[in-house]
Amino acid sequence: MIHYICDRCKRQINTADQTRYVIQIDIQSVVDNSQVEMEEDIDHLAELHQMLEGMNQEVLNEEAQSSHHGQYDLCPECHRQFLKNPLGRDSMLALGFSNN
Ligand SMILES: [Zn+2]
Incomplete structure (x- = not known):
């Protein structure tokens, strides 16, 4: 019998009397270039x-991390x-800022 471990609480899931739920996460970074062109402003x-040139390496790292499949x-x-x-x-946050 295969034993599954909950990835959140690390408890064993006894599939004989418990339902095992599987979450599939697929995250992709999406860059909408058309938006930038429409709001074209030369100074901006x-x-x-300039900013992108300076941060080039950081941006690349960020892109690699923002793609995730699990x-x-x-x-x-x-x-x-x-x-x-x-x-x-x-x-x-889940309470909805009601305290402020
Ligand atoms: Zn759990």
């Missing part, structure tokens, strides 16, 4: 160009928690 573009097993409890907060926002 020159500034942006598959995760979740126990029923963590599945419920995940659905409540799929983006992992902290609880203050």
Whole structure:
């Protein structure tokens, strides 16, 4: 029998009486170039160009990190928690700024 471990709480999922939930995450960085061209502003573009030249290496690293594909097993409890907060926002944000 295959034992699955929940990737969130690390508890074993007993598939005989528990449902195993699988989350598949596929993140791609999307750059919308058409938006930049439509808002063309020469001064702004020159500034942006200078900035990009200086940050070239950083941008490349960032792109590599922003692409991610993964598959995760979740126990029923963590599945419920995940659905409540799929983006992992902290609880203050999840409450909707009502305290301020
Ligand atoms: Zn779990």
